[in-house]
Amino acid sequence: MIVCQNCGTKNNDNFNCCYNCGTPLPKNAPAKEVKEESEEKKPRIMPLVYDDDEVEEIEEIEDVEEAEALDEDIALESEDDAQEYSEEAYEQEEYAEPVEEEDTDGAFYTPTYVAPRPKASAPKKNKPAQQKDARFEINISKLIKWLVLILLALMCFFGVKALLNKLFGGTPGTNPSPTPPASSAPLNTSDFDTEAHVFSEYDSDSNKIFTIEIFTTGAKVAVLNNEYDVVDGKVTVSVSELDVYRMYRPSDVQAGQTFDTKMPIVVMKQGYQDYTYEVTINGVATPMAPYELLSPSAERVNIYSTNTTISFKVDTASKVFINNQDYTQMGLDASTGVFSLTLTTAIAEEPHRYKVKIETPGYMTREIVFELTRTQSWDPDAEPTIEMDQNIWTADDNALVTVRGTFMGNPDDLVFIDRYQKSNTVGVEVVSLTFSDTGDGRFEAVLKCNKLGWIDVSVECSTNLDYTDSILVQCLSSTLGGFDKYATSCKDVLDNYNRLGSYNGDRFVTYGSKYAIITEIVETENGYAFYATLNGGTEDQRIYVETCKDAFTYEVGRKVVVHGNLCGNKDGVPRFIAVRVAAK
Structure with missing residues (x-):
């Protein structure tokens, strides 16, 4: 037997640890000495006394997880030395009975019950x-x-x-929807009951026109990609022979030959599939060469000027003959197909006839006769008058501008001149000048601009310069370079201030440190204008700038950069017509 040195409990010789307190037991100790020592120094074992509360707590602790944790703690403490013993060895030990010890004083201890140690089990990790x-x-x-x-x-x-x-x-x-979708609706031609009749006639220009009367129960019809609404079951459509010829001409048909063709008519109605009805068009002939009159208003008119410009549009591949002479290169613009030529009517009150022939590949030759009769619509003894419809005009991207006004006088005396025209540059030139057929002096002139920026144009009566008017034409056409080219060609105002008189019509700019400072804003007939001083210059170096705009957002004292054309002076101050005014 081995006595535990900690609690005095006797343990079998094969135990490594005390089964009561778990203290490691000494090895190789003599049994006799141990026995004597244990008898002499055997401590008193106090009775295990529990009150009722403690007993309840002990009973409540009987939980599976706490018991498993207790087993793991015991296994860890004796991991190095503990040796698992069997249940049989455990039952052979005589420690379950009460133990009575005799006290040195002759008194007996209360029997002490030593609770059996729970069976050790392998750690469950x-x-x-x-x-x-x-x-x-x-x-x-x-x-x-x-x-x-x-x-x-x-x-x-x-x-x-x-x-x-x-x-x-x-x-x-x-x-289900009462109106089925078109894609799923059945096709039934009886639902449309379509019928068509074709008639042919000629218009005032000798162009053949096919008139098609369509009777159908459909809601719309489509002919040559154009849609028409059906009203009361009927719709009338007119198509030109030229359109039919272009769309349906067989490849083997030559110029001058006729052919028959079937032209589709698409009938449409909501909730039904589109139905195609074919109508037969007979006697489609090679059409006349394309032609569209631009001016004058008709081929036979009265005119009020010695020189009259005729203008019409043809196919770009056409050739134009007047009185059997080829004027194609002289008058035809190959890019637009517009032909323009000025004709002279020298004798008044007598008709002047011009036979025009147009030849276009794939078409029949067209012949037109212009009959122009010059009459006198003004009083030779009366003073001429000129009045333009407006003062400000803007050229298009092709550098062309159409101006209008009234001139009571000899139409041959009306001229348009760039007021500041240079010897090497013609600011504007007249492309066409047309007077009204009514003799009221109304005219329309097409001018071509040859320089960028503002052009001050004088409208004059060449035989009496006392009667003039003026207009301002702005041209920033991209064909001439646009604003970018305008800006790069500007001169500096301050550097040339003392010799500005020799630069009328030229382009100038207030730039960099030589910007302009607005000192006064005024309102004019052409819009807002302002006076400004030049930074870096003297107080006398001022400029007058017309914006030609009805709105102006800058205030006095604002620093601005001005791009403009020099056009004379205003009260002794150099006058500029601004192309652009920007904040500095």
């Missing part, structure tokens, strides 16, 4: 983790089952819905 893994696997399994059930329910729902739609045309409680 990672058991909580295993339990968590098991619970996680159970949750995943449940989730998968629910997902499968939901998927099956959705499949059943949509399957039943599709079956109902197929059998009854919809789900219970819904009604």
Whole structure:
């Protein structure tokens, strides 16, 4: 027997640790000495006394997880030396009976009951983790089952819905649309009951026109890509022979030959498929060469000027002959197909006839006769008058501008001159000048601009310079370079201030440190204008700038950069017509 040195409990010789307190037992100790020592120094064993509360607490501690934790603690303390003993050895020990010891004083201790130590068990490691893994696997399994059930329910729902739609045309409680879509509507030609009749006639320019009367129960018809509404079951469509010829001419038909063709008419109605009805057009001949009159208003007119410009539009591949002479290169613009030529009517009150012939590949030759009669619409003894419709005009991107006004006088005396024209540059030139047929002096002039910026144009009576008017024409045509070229060619105002008089009409700029400072703003007939001083110059070096705009957002004291053309002076101050005014 080995006596525990800590609590005095006797242990079998094969025990490594005290079964009562767990203290390691000494090895190789003589049994006799141990026995004597244990008898002499055997401590008193106090009785295990529990009150009622403690007993209840002890009973409540009997929990599986606490017992497992207690086993693990015992196993860790005796991991190096403890030796597991069997249940049989455990039952052979005689420690379960009450022990009575005789006190030195002759008194007896109260019998002490030593509670048996619970059976040691092997440590159970990672058991909580295993339990968590098991619970996680159970949750995943449940989730998968629910997902499968939901998927099956959705499949059943949509399957039943599709079956109902197929059998009854919809789900219970819904009604099909009373108007089926066009793509699913049946095609039944009797629903349209279409019939068409074709008539032919000629217009004032000898162009053949086909008139088609269409009777149908449809709502609309489409002919040559144009749609027409059907009113009271009928619609009338007119198509030119030229359009039919271009669209349906067989490849083997030559110029001068005629042919028959079938032209489709598409009948449309909501809720039904489009129905194509074919109408037969007979006797389609090679059309006359294309021609569109621009000026004068007709081929036979009275004119009020010795020189009259005729203008018309033809195919760009055409050739134009006047009185059997080829004027194609002289008057035809190959890019636009516009032909313009000025004709002279020297004798008044007598008609002047000009025979025009137009030849275009693939078309019949067209012949036109212009009859121009010059009459005198003004009183030779009266003073001429000139009045332009407006003062400000803007050229288009082709550097062309059309101006209008009234001139009571000899139409041959009306001229347009660039007021500051240089010897090497003609600011504007007259492309065409046309007077009204009524003799009221109304005219329309097409001018071509040859320089950028503002051009001060004087409208004059050449035989009496006392009667003039003036207009301002702005040209920033891209064909001439636009504003970028304008800006790069500007001179500096301050550097040339003392010799500005020799630069009228030229382009200038207030730039860099030589900007302008607004000192006064005024309102003029052509819009807002302002006076300004030049930074870096003297107080006397001022400029007057016309903006030609009805609105102006800058105030006095504002620093600005001005791009403009010099056009004379205003009260002794150099006058500029601004192309652009920008804040500095």
